[in-house]
Amino acid sequence: MRVPGSVMARRRAIGRAFELLCLAATSVGILVLIVLLVDIARRGLPTLTWDFLTNYPSRFPEQAGIRAALVGSLWLVGLTALFAVPTGIAAGVWLEEYARRGWLSRVIEVNIANLAGVPSIIYGLLGLGVFVRALQFDRSVLSGALTMALLVLPIIIINTREALRAVPGSLRDAAYALGATRSQVVWGVVLPAALPGVLTGIILALSRAIGETAPLITIGALTFIAFLPRSPLDPFTVLPIQIFNWVSRPQPAFHQLAASGIIVLLLVLLSLNALAIYLRDRARRSMQW
Amino acid sequence: MARGTIVAPRERATRGRSLRPPLGRRVREWLIEAPLALAALVSIGTTVGIIGVLVFETYEFFQVVPLWQFLTDTQWTPLFSEKHFGIIVLLSATVLTTVGAIAVALPLGLLVAIYLAEYASPAARRIIKPVLEILAGIPTVVYGYFALLFVTPILQAILPQTAVFNGASAAIVMGIMILPMISSMGEDALAAVPRELREGAYALGATRFEVATQVVVPAASSGLMAACILAVSRAIGETMIVTIAAGQSPTLTLNPLVPIETMTAYIVQVSLGDTPYGSLEYKTIFAVGTTLFLLTLLLNIASQWLLARFREVYQ
Numbered sequence: 001m002r003v004p005g006s007v008m009a010r011r012r013a014i015g016r017a018f019e020l021l022c023l024a025a026t027s028v029g030i031l032v033l034i035v036l037l038v039d040i041a042r043r044g045l046p047t048l049t050w051d052f053l054t055n056y057p058s059r060f061p062e063q064a065g066i067r068a069a070l071v072g073s074l075w076l077v078g079l080t081a082l083f084a085v086p087t088g089i090a091a092g093v094w095l096e097e098y099a100r101r102g103w104l105s106r107v108i109e110v111n112i113a114n115l116a117g118v119p120s121i122i123y124g125l126l127g128l129g130v131f132v133r134a135l136q137f138d139r140s141v142l143s144g145a146l147t148m149a150l151l152v153l154p155i156i157i158i159n160t161r162e163a164l165r166a167v168p169g170s171l172r173d174a175a176y177a178l179g180a181t182r183s184q185v186v187w188g189v190v191l192p193a194a195l196p197g198v199l200t201g202i203i204l205a206l207s208r209a210i211g212e213t214a215p216l217i218t219i220g221a222l223t224f225i226a227f228l229p230r231s232p233l234d235p236f237t238v239l240p241i242q243i244f245n246w247v248s249r250p251q252p253a254f255h256q257l258a259a260s261g262i263i264v265l266l267l268v269l270l271s272l273n274a275l276a277i278y279l280r281d282r283a284r285r286s287m288q289w
Numbered sequence: 290m291a292r293g294t295i296v297a298p299r300e301r302a303t304r305g306r307s308l309r310p311p312l313g314r315r316v317r318e319w320l321i322e323a324p325l326a327l328a329a330l331v332s333i334g335t336t337v338g339i340i341g342v343l344v345f346e347t348y349e350f351f352q353v354v355p356l357w358q359f360l361t362d363t364q365w366t367p368l369f370s371e372k373h374f375g376i377i378v379l380l381s382a383t384v385l386t387t388v389g390a391i392a393v394a395l396p397l398g399l400l401v402a403i404y405l406a407e408y409a410s411p412a413a414r415r416i417i418k419p420v421l422e423i424l425a426g427i428p429t430v431v432y433g434y435f436a437l438l439f440v441t442p443i444l445q446a447i448l449p450q451t452a453v454f455n456g457a458s459a460a461i462v463m464g465i466m467i468l469p470m471i472s473s474m475g476e477d478a479l480a481a482v483p484r485e486l487r488e489g490a491y492a493l494g495a496t497r498f499e500v501a502t503q504v505v506v507p508a509a510s511s512g513l514m515a516a517c518i519l520a521v522s523r524a525i526g527e528t529m530i531v532t533i534a535a536g537q538s539p540t541l542t543l544n545p546l547v548p549i550e551t552m553t554a555y556i557v558q559v560s561l562g563d564t565p566y567g568s569l570e571y572k573t574i575f576a577v578g579t580t581l582f583l584l585t586l587l588l589n590i591a592s593q594w595l596l597a598r599f600r601e602v603y604q
Contacts, residue, residue, distance in 0.1 A: 119526025
């Protein structure tokens with residue numbers, strides 16, 4: 001009787017050790033996040049002043065700021081939303097509510113899944129070849145926004161489709177039974193009901209657009225700019241590129257500025273996500289079935 | 290698709306003429322649908338655009354540089370006067386950082402996935418999942434900062450021969466970046482394994498550890514494999530971390546402690562300089578881009594194929 005008992009005890013002990021190992025692995029992620037945030041705060045908070053927000057970049061770290069980058073990021077994300085949000089929602093609605101299950105919708109579906117996995121720098125090469133060179137938009141905020149819109153389009157489409165799919169069929173049936181046309185059903189009933197999920201997709205997409213660096217460097221966004229864009233055809237820089245520029249310099253004073261820039265960038269992303277959660281909850285509360 | 294059980298009006302209407310919607314209404318419906326379809330076609334246009342741009346510029350590149358030289362040369366010096374175009378130099382750097390990142394992310398990600406799917410209480414999941422989502426949402430330039438200014442100094446303290454720019458710190462941080470991807474896709478795969486399999490194993494007297502590692506993980510293996518392949522694809526295409534932390538010196542080496550240059554870092558390096566449009570240097574970034582695109586496309590397709598097979602097994 002002793003032997004089976006000890007075998008069982010050993011098996012249990014192995015199980016306990018494995019559970020601890022899993023827990024340790026999980027805490028690595030949490031730990032890294034904390035270390036990352038503490039390091040950024042320690043380095044970046046002292047130089048995060050009002051002047052830092054309102055100054056143009058400079059060769060002298062004590063005079064350098066993120067004014068051009070912040071305004072450039074706003075331009076970029078605004079224009080990207082203008083292009084990507086209507087297109088993404090329209091494409092999602094068509095695929096989910098209109099398209100017959102034929103070869104065309106299948107091809108588009110597979111294509112979108114593949115596009116979501118294309119590295120962002122490849123989109124930069126696309127933007128360079130098409131928007132900057134072929135269409136002659138040059139290194140403008142318009143080229144950047146169009147490139148970024150194509151990059152985030154799959155995110156909006158995929159999230160819109162998932163949100164539409166989650167709307168109960170009974171809502172559609174009820175609307176059809178009242179004599180509504182397909183478009184009345186889609187735009188008057190289904191889409192409003194799916195709004196929380198659609199909004200989440202939009203915010204995810206715009207967060208991605210704010211944080212992306214590589215494709216904008218590829219289309220030639222400038223790293224040093226001492227003026228603000230006045231039209232979509234003006235050159236621009238964005239916050240992540242400014243951070244990249246400061247990180248790449250050898251002087252520690254610029255590394256501090258990079259950390260300050262990162263704090264601003266993370267705060268922008270955080271407030272965007274808080275807004276998303278607020279809107280989602282509000283939309284959800286007004287919609288009950 | 291969760292469409293209702295009632296037949297949609299258009300199909301029903303065709304049976305009786307009197308029920309067919311009036312012409313004006315049908316035109317209006319079509320006017321609404323056409324732009325929507327057009328929007329969906331933008332995605333096809335994107336793919337055509339990507340392939341078109343890459344093929345066009347890469348073709349021009351190979352008019353000057355023979356494909357054989359591109360594949361076999363062991364130096365990469367397009368920006369020097371004596372030019373060499375050996376993609377293997379950039380490719381080896383990409384492989385080195387990718388393998389390093391997977392070596393970090395795969396074991397950790399799998400353990401996290403097993404913990405979330407098999408062990409964690411609902412309360413623990415409510416804390417862990419948002420944290421992982423935050424990790425996944427941090428811009429890569431921030432990870433680059435972290436690799437260069439936090440991880441590299443630590444590596445230098447442990448191994449003094451470590452250079453300021455090195456593959457190791459980029460790989461470690463990239464591993465942290467793709468961890469959430471493996472853990473969340475992995476958790477989905479594990480959770481999709483039917484409960485009957487677990488119950489069967491418990492009924493035979495298996496412990497929780499034995500059920501998790503000998504029943505659930507093998508049953509979910511193609512889903513886990515898909516997650517892993519997608520993570521590799523993500524690491525190959527990652528740009529800012531390797532550009533900032535691994536350096537911009539194209540060297541053919543497997544030493545993780547010296548500066549190297551990945552394919553993506555090379556594209557950034559050329560883009561930051563003032564390379565004249567149409568020059569050979571300008572075209573190199575498209576040739577490198579094509580290599581990168583083909584690699585990631587193959588991996589993505591493999592991952593999707595595995596996932597589809599996995600879904601088939603359990604439905």
